[in-house]
Amino acid sequence: MTESVTVSDLVEKTRLDVYYGQDYLNNRVITTSDISRPGLELTGYFNYYPAKRVQLLGITETSFAKGMTHENLLAVMRKMCQPETPAFVISTQLDPPEELITAADEAQIPILGTKLTTSRVLSNMTNYLEGQLAERQSLHGVLVDIYGIGVLITGDSGVGKSETALELVRRGHRLVADDRVEIYQQDEQTLVGAAPKILNHLLEIRGIGIIDVMNLFGAGAVRSEVDIDLIVNLQLWSKDAQFDRLGNGDQFQKIFDVEVPKISIPVKTGRNLAIIIESAAMNFRAKSMGYDATQTFDNNLRNLIQQNSEHDTKENS
Structure with missing residues (x-):
């Protein structure tokens, strides 16, 4: 602070x-x-x-x-x-x-x-x-601006957070902070994240070392701070682990007094995490605008069950 x-x-x-x-x-x-x-x-x-x-x-x-x-x-x-x-x-x-x-x-x-x-x-x-x-809290993770949505990527060390952030930057999104994210509460509903001064614009990639994102990709590839709208937790895949498949298992993580929506994404060989997180951010924006794909699926399933029920009734009559 x-x-x-x-x-x-x-x-x-x-x-x-x-x-x-x-x-x-x-x-x-x-x-x-x-x-x-x-x-x-x-x-x-x-x-x-x-x-x-x-x-x-x-x-x-x-x-x-x-x-x-x-x-x-x-x-x-x-x-x-x-x-x-x-x-x-x-x-x-x-x-x-x-x-x-x-x-x-x-x-x-x-x-x-x-x-x-x-x-x-x-x-x-x-x-x-x-x-x-404001009082500040430091969290381990990577903060990226994806289409104006502040996405905080968390997970165990070595799970691939920084590499995923690098791919997101290559896809045109903006890095805010890598490794440590300084967070403060702006108001009752808003959290803001930024990088510690010593880590501004820097990204650590194992095997390469420290890279300067602004120097390599330009000023448009970084941002000083952003509101934190969504938390994406990267978790190593395990057959015993339970992951949300339909998108109706709402999770939240409380930081200060704010409940932030959270999703967990399994990390497995062959999965393009950057595209998945990008899609998660786009889906979050769609939900914020009133469109819920899970609700659409539920409605379609309900209509299909009703149609099959009416068809069976006609055949039995």
Whole structure:
């Protein structure tokens, strides 16, 4: 888990402008994804002031500040500029109050701005910070983007996960992570997977070693992160093992608070795992769009049984 993000990272990733305090960007860190919109603080109420949060001022806050006296506003701004306060952000291309500039300069806190509305910049900053500061879980596997479906390939070491990923890349799909997948929960229904920085774009193939997928296949063959939609578990074939043949044995794997659909595929000599996993991803997308081949088979079987039953009744009558 990333414990902090610098204000410099926030400026770069959410495209904020630096109004004042360029030299302070790397010295200020953000430890929470929550954003504060100071309202009661402008009235002098500081019994609960979330000083560790980025402070966002919009039209309402700046309009209220204009009605305050210089002395009162300067005193309030100095109270808001705590040692742990990372930055102030002004939305809608508004000019920051002079009192804020004075207080922020004294405390060496940067003042940032944007032309976006308060709601939009709040959403952008929250999404970025939640992704960076979220708790992470590392899983052994390979993550591939197949037709926009994030497929996490798991299985025992040596079962062929990386080789299968290489074939999928050759078929035009994109590698996200090999060997270790860093996963975090974006919201109640979404998991996001990415590669550890040390393994970015790299793939290990036994007998060859480490290969750089982006260098060999181009930038279109890799992706930095993707939502995890489906887990495919590669399992060595055994005559005693039970595998789903009709597609009606729904399995799930819980990661954090999210239940991810899971299928198990037997690994046996002669099976083209890349094509099978590609088809599994396409079938998952079809199910998501409302088409279920298993249900179609059940309906066809039901109709056939009914037709045979009616035929037998006619012959016996």
